[in-house]
Amino acid sequence: MSQWVIKGIGTGIKTTAYPRGAERAAGVTPGLPRGGDVGAAAPALVERCLTHALEHTNGVISVDSRRCVHCYRCVRGVGQPLNWEATYEWGSTIATPGLKNELGQPFRRSIHVLVVDAGDCGACLNEVKQLNNPYYNMHRLGFFITPTPRHADVLLVVGPVTDQMRFALRKVHEAMSTPKRVVAVGACALSGGVFAKSFVCSNGVADVLPVDVEVPGHPPPPLAILHGLLVAVGRKQPLPLAAAGYEPT
Amino acid sequence: MNPADLKEQIEGRWPGKTQVGRDVSSSTTEVTCTRAVLADLCRCIFQHWGFGFAGLIVEEDSNAWQLRYVFYGERDAGWVHIVVSAPVADNVFPSVVEWIHAADWHEREAEDLFGVRFDGHPHLGDFVLHNDAWQEDVQPMRHGFDAQAALRHRLPDADWRPRRIVQEPGAFVMPVGPKFSGVTESVHFLLETVGEDVIRSSTRLFYKWRAIEKLAEGKTVDEVLLLAERFAATTAFAHGLAFCQAVERVSGAELPARARALRVFLAEIERLRQHAGAIQGICESTALVVANSQAGLLEEELLRVSGELSGHRYLFGLLTPGGLLCDLPTNACRIALTQSQDILKRLNELERRLSISSSFLDRIEDVGVVRLSAATDYSLVGPVARASGLVRDLRRAQPYSGYETFDYHVPSEQEGDGYARLRVLFAEARQSVRIIEQATAVLKEGDVCKTVEFRPGAALGWVEAPRGGTFHWVRLDEGGRVARYRVVTPSFINWHSFHLAAEKFAFQDFPIILSTFDLSVAENDR
CATH class of the missing domain: 3.40.50.12280 (Rossmann fold)
Structure with missing residues (x-):
C-alpha cells in the first residue's frame, strides 16, 4: 500500500491557479463565439447556425451563447470566420x-x-x-x-x-x-x-x-x-x- | 461462411420462400423472406452459422411495414440483412427472441414506439415509454405523429409497481435511482433481495429518452449530424463517424486519403480518452483514492489533448459527410501523438501498480462475471464482449476508413469478470496509441473534404466505438433529407446483459460491477 502513498506525494500539486489566478493551459476550454462586425459575411454566417444562436443587424453579429452547441459552423468551412474567445468565466x-x-x-x-x-x-x-x-x-x-x-x-x-x-x-x-x-x-x-x-x-x-x-x-x-x-x-x-x-x- | 455458400444454403433450405440478393460494394447479402420462415432463417444464421446480431430496423412507408434484421460475420462473410414486409394494417410478426435473445430489447422497443406486435415474445410493453407516465396507445415513431407538438402525459401513478421476479418469503425490492449517488446518469435499478445479498437486479432505462430517431425525420443531413454527435457525447466522434459513413455509402462518395487517416487518428484519440475515463471510474468505485486521482489526471490530460488539437474537448464539429469540416495541421497531430505516448507510459505504470494491489484485486476479481455463452446469446460488443472471450471488433471484421491497412492487435481475455474487463481496457489503450502512431506517419498533404451529392436510398454505417460496435441506418429521401434514422448503440446492446453480471452479489459490489461495464445511459436512451 505504501507504493500509493509515495506515488501520490511524488506527483506533486497539479491544481489550477483558478479562481485566484488565471488558468493558461491549452485545451481547458472550447471557447465561445463572440460576434462582432463581419460586414457583408453576416447573413451567410447567421444562415449556417443551425440552432439560431446568431443574429445580425447591419453586419454586426450578436451571439446568444445559451443556444450555441459548439458546432463550429461559423468558423470552419467559411471564408470569413466569426471571432471565438477562449474564455471560461461564463456563469x-x-x-x-x-x-x-x-x-x-x-x-x-x-x-x-x-x-x-x-x-x-x-x-x-x-x-x-x-x-x-x-x-x-x-x-x-x-x-x-x-x-x-x-x-x-x-x-x-x-x-x-x-x-x-x-x-x-x-x-x-x-x-x-x-x-x-x-x-x-x-x-x-x-x-x-x-x-x-x-x-x-x-x-x-x-x-x-x-x-x-x-x-x-x-x-x-x-x-x-x-x-x-x-x-x-x-x-x-x-x-x-x-x-x-x-x-x- | 462465404456469401456464395450462404446463398446456396438459404435457397436450398427454403426454396421459393426466400429471395437472395448480393451487393458486392457493401458486402451485404439481402434476403427477402416471408413471415413463415423468418424465425427459422434467423435461427440458422445466428445459432448455426455464427453471425452476430446487429439490430432490428423497423421502417414504415406509405402502405407497408418493412422489418430488417441485420447480422454481421467475419470479414469474408460480410453482412446479412433479412427483410420481411407486411401491409400496414397487418402488424403482427413472429418473434425471434426464442432463438436470438439479443433481439429481445429490439422487439420491445419496436412494440413500444411503432405498435408492431411480436407473436411469442414473453414480455412486451413498459420499455421506452414508461407505463406510469405515458398514455396508452401512443406510438411516437409512426408516420403522422407530430414530433414538435406537446403531448399530454398522465401524472405519474403513485401506485404503479414494476414487476418482481423473486417471490421468496421476506423478499423485498431495493429501488435505486433515477437520481442516485454523486455524479451519475439517470437510471433506475430494482435490486431484489432477502437481506444481505442481491438475488436479482433489473434495470429500468429510458428516463433520458430524447427520441433522436424521431427528431431526425425530415431534417437535413447537417442537422441530423448535430444530433448524431450530441446524443452521447462521450463518444461523439464515433457516432458522428457512423452517421457520416452511412450517408457517404448512400451517396457513393469516395474520401480523400488525408480525411480517412485523420478520421482514424481522431477515433483512436477518442477511444484512448474514453478508456482512461472508464479506468478512472473503476478506480473510483473501488475507493482506491490515489489510483482514482492518477487516472483522473490522465483523463483530464487527454481531454486537454483533444481540446488543443481540435478546439473541442469532445471532438465536436469536425466531421462532415465527405471528410472533415477543417484540416488539422500535421504538426499538431505529431504533438498530440507525443502527448498520448507520454500519457500511455503513465497508464502502463498505473496498470502495474493496480496489478499488485491486493485490496483492489480482491474487489474486482470474480465480480460481475459474464460467460462466453451468455456473451454470444446477447451478441455483446466492445471490451465487455472481448473480456468474455467473444472476439468481435468491427475494425477487423468489417474494416472502414482504411483500418485494414493498420497493424494492431485485438486484445481479449477469457474470464469475463471485472478484472478481465479492466485488463482489456488497458490493452486496448496501448493498441490505440499504436494506431495513432501509424496514422500520423501516413498523413500526407491534401484535401480533407469532398463535396457529397446526396442521393435517395438507404445504407448502414458502422463503427467500432470505444464501448463497442455501433450501427447507424440512414434513409435519405428524394430531397436529400433524412427519412429514417435508426441507431443501435453498444450501450443498448450491453445494458441488456447487465442483469447477468448483477446477480447474486453483495450490495457493496454493485458500483464496481456497474463501473467495469462502462455503460452510458445517454447512449442507450438516445
Whole structure:
C-alpha cells in the first residue's frame, strides 16, 4: 500500500491557479463565439447556425451563447470566420426582480451540490465529474457533491429535462431545504439545445424550475462550471448579461 | 461462411420462400423472406452459422411495414440483412427472441414506439415509454405523429409497481435511482433481495429518452449530424463517424486519403480518452483514492489533448459527410501523438501498480462475471464482449476508413469478470496509441473534404466505438433529407446483459460491477 502513498506525494500539486489566478493551459476550454462586425459575411454566417444562436443587424453579429452547441459552423468551412474567445468565466445570473441570486455570506466557503442528470448527453456530466480530479479539486473551495437533496444547497442540473425525468427533478427540488439555488449547466439545460423543440423534452430547466445561475457551453469546461458555482455563492462576479448575448431586462 | 455458400444454403433450405440478393460494394447479402420462415432463417444464421446480431430496423412507408434484421460475420462473410414486409394494417410478426435473445430489447422497443406486435415474445410493453407516465396507445415513431407538438402525459401513478421476479418469503425490492449517488446518469435499478445479498437486479432505462430517431425525420443531413454527435457525447466522434459513413455509402462518395487517416487518428484519440475515463471510474468505485486521482489526471490530460488539437474537448464539429469540416495541421497531430505516448507510459505504470494491489484485486476479481455463452446469446460488443472471450471488433471484421491497412492487435481475455474487463481496457489503450502512431506517419498533404451529392436510398454505417460496435441506418429521401434514422448503440446492446453480471452479489459490489461495464445511459436512451 505504501507504493500509493509515495506515488501520490511524488506527483506533486497539479491544481489550477483558478479562481485566484488565471488558468493558461491549452485545451481547458472550447471557447465561445463572440460576434462582432463581419460586414457583408453576416447573413451567410447567421444562415449556417443551425440552432439560431446568431443574429445580425447591419453586419454586426450578436451571439446568444445559451443556444450555441459548439458546432463550429461559423468558423470552419467559411471564408470569413466569426471571432471565438477562449474564455471560461461564463456563469451568469438571471435577473429576477426582488430575488437575490447568490446564496449569501454563510455559504461562501461551504456548499453541498446535488447533481441531477435530466437527459444529458454525458459530456456535461463528465465535465462536472472532472471537478473532483486533482486539476480542479473543488473540495479546496469548500464545494462538495452530495447524493441526497436533504443536504444540498445547490441543485446543479444538466440536460434538457426529458418528460420521464421531469417528475424526479421536481421531487428533488422540493426535497431540498431553503435557501436553495438552481444552477443550470450546458446549452441543453438553458435552451433545449439540439433536442428542442420536441414532444419529449422541455426547452431547458427554466420550463420546470426557477433557475438562478446559468452556465452556457456544450459542454461548459470544468472551469466554467466552477465559475458558475462561485457565482452562486457570491465569490465571483457573474458574466454581464450583455456579454452573454441577451438584453438585460 | 462465404456469401456464395450462404446463398446456396438459404435457397436450398427454403426454396421459393426466400429471395437472395448480393451487393458486392457493401458486402451485404439481402434476403427477402416471408413471415413463415423468418424465425427459422434467423435461427440458422445466428445459432448455426455464427453471425452476430446487429439490430432490428423497423421502417414504415406509405402502405407497408418493412422489418430488417441485420447480422454481421467475419470479414469474408460480410453482412446479412433479412427483410420481411407486411401491409400496414397487418402488424403482427413472429418473434425471434426464442432463438436470438439479443433481439429481445429490439422487439420491445419496436412494440413500444411503432405498435408492431411480436407473436411469442414473453414480455412486451413498459420499455421506452414508461407505463406510469405515458398514455396508452401512443406510438411516437409512426408516420403522422407530430414530433414538435406537446403531448399530454398522465401524472405519474403513485401506485404503479414494476414487476418482481423473486417471490421468496421476506423478499423485498431495493429501488435505486433515477437520481442516485454523486455524479451519475439517470437510471433506475430494482435490486431484489432477502437481506444481505442481491438475488436479482433489473434495470429500468429510458428516463433520458430524447427520441433522436424521431427528431431526425425530415431534417437535413447537417442537422441530423448535430444530433448524431450530441446524443452521447462521450463518444461523439464515433457516432458522428457512423452517421457520416452511412450517408457517404448512400451517396457513393469516395474520401480523400488525408480525411480517412485523420478520421482514424481522431477515433483512436477518442477511444484512448474514453478508456482512461472508464479506468478512472473503476478506480473510483473501488475507493482506491490515489489510483482514482492518477487516472483522473490522465483523463483530464487527454481531454486537454483533444481540446488543443481540435478546439473541442469532445471532438465536436469536425466531421462532415465527405471528410472533415477543417484540416488539422500535421504538426499538431505529431504533438498530440507525443502527448498520448507520454500519457500511455503513465497508464502502463498505473496498470502495474493496480496489478499488485491486493485490496483492489480482491474487489474486482470474480465480480460481475459474464460467460462466453451468455456473451454470444446477447451478441455483446466492445471490451465487455472481448473480456468474455467473444472476439468481435468491427475494425477487423468489417474494416472502414482504411483500418485494414493498420497493424494492431485485438486484445481479449477469457474470464469475463471485472478484472478481465479492466485488463482489456488497458490493452486496448496501448493498441490505440499504436494506431495513432501509424496514422500520423501516413498523413500526407491534401484535401480533407469532398463535396457529397446526396442521393435517395438507404445504407448502414458502422463503427467500432470505444464501448463497442455501433450501427447507424440512414434513409435519405428524394430531397436529400433524412427519412429514417435508426441507431443501435453498444450501450443498448450491453445494458441488456447487465442483469447477468448483477446477480447474486453483495450490495457493496454493485458500483464496481456497474463501473467495469462502462455503460452510458445517454447512449442507450438516445
